[in-house]
Amino acid sequence: MTLKQTEQVVMLAVLRKQPDAYGVAIYEELKTRLNKAVPMATIYANLETLEKKGFLKSKQGQATAERGGRAKMFFEITGKGQMALNASLQQLDRLREGIKLAGATA
Amino acid sequence: MKDYDWMAHEIGQNIVEVTMRFDEESRRFLVRDLPDDRLERALRIQAAIRAATHEHELKQSRADLMACIEELTLNAEKLLGEKEAKPSPPRIAQLCMSLLAPKKSAQALLGDLLETFHKNADRFGEKEARRMYWFEVVSSAGPWIKRLFFAVVVDYVRSKFGL
Numbered sequence: 001m002t003l004k005q006t007e008q009v010v011m012l013a014v015l016r017k018q019p020d021a022y023g024v025a026i027y028e029e030l031k032t033r034l035n036k037a038v039p040m041a042t043i044y045a046n047l048e049t050l051e052k053k054g055f056l057k058s059k060q061g062q063a064t065a066e067r068g069g070r071a072k073m074f075f076e077i078t079g080k081g082q083m084a085l086n087a088s089l090q091q092l093d094r095l096r097e098g099i100k101l102a103g104a105t106a
Numbered sequence: 107m108k109d110y111d112w113m114a115h116e117i118g119q120n121i122v123e124v125t126m127r128f129d130e131e132s133r134r135f136l137v138r139d140l141p142d143d144r145l146e147r148a149l150r151i152q153a154a155i156r157a158a159t160h161e162h163e164l165k166q167s168r169a170d171l172m173a174c175i176e177e178l179t180l181n182a183e184k185l186l187g188e189k190e191a192k193p194s195p196p197r198i199a200q201l202c203m204s205l206l207a208p209k210k211s212a213q214a215l216l217g218d219l220l221e222t223f224h225k226n227a228d229r230f231g232e233k234e235a236r237r238m239y240w241f242e243v244v245s246s247a248g249p250w251i252k253r254l255f256f257a258v259v260v261d262y263v264r265s266k267f268g269l
Binding site for chain 2: 022023024027039040041042044045047048060066067068070071072073
């Protein structure tokens with residue numbers, strides 16, 4: 001099963017932030033590493049799609065006062081998700097193979 | 107127990123008037139029914155002085171305690187005021203977001219947005235944080251409008267061609 005680019009990006013952020021991968025952590029990780037703010041709604045839409053596909057699983061955290069009494073939702077990548085991400089990144093690598101881009105450093 | 111200045115003055119048979127000078131006030135009281143024996147008299151007067159000193163110190167610590175309570179109450183009110191004055195996201199934007207957010211993750215999404223709002227308010231100020239919150243709402247409306255548009259188009263095509 002192929003992954004869209006946004007889905008790849010979100011899954012990579014979840015992998016990086018595990019076991020503390022919740023909305024704000026993923027949002028900040030993407031902002032820092034991609035140098036652009038991905039809207040929270042987009043992140044959640046992708047997280048939900050990925051969960052439906054069985055690539056991610058979520059669990060509810062504790063409600064805190066600073067979040068207006070709302071609980072965090074932590075995401076974790078599944079084995080199926082890791083395989084799909086790996087396959088998707090390999091496809092991209094195969095596509096990139098042998099291509100030299102102007103301005104590339106490596 | 108602190109030692110205060112005092113003076114005893116015999117004013118009648120077996121009655122002594124004691125004047126005590128505390129820090130900012132002085133107190134006068136009578137010690138009655140004193141025995142004839144000088145030593146016992148002295149002991150009774152000393153006991154009365156100790157009792158008066160104790161009473162004064164108790165009064166003083168009660169006043170200190172009241173001052174502490176007053177200060178604590180003032181601080182609590184100040185903190186409560188600060189808490190109430192803490193910036194909050196625009197209410198209409200919050201309402202829009204709660205309507206647009208997917209049911210399953212709505213609470214988590216709203217919580218995340220509130221957490222981000224507070225961080226942004228600390229970093230860039232309330233006005234900018236509010237603007238950023240609205241940006242999030244508008245961004246989340248995009249897919250919803252797209253879905254609504256497709257639903258309308260599909261419904262139109264179905265009704266037009268009787269599918």
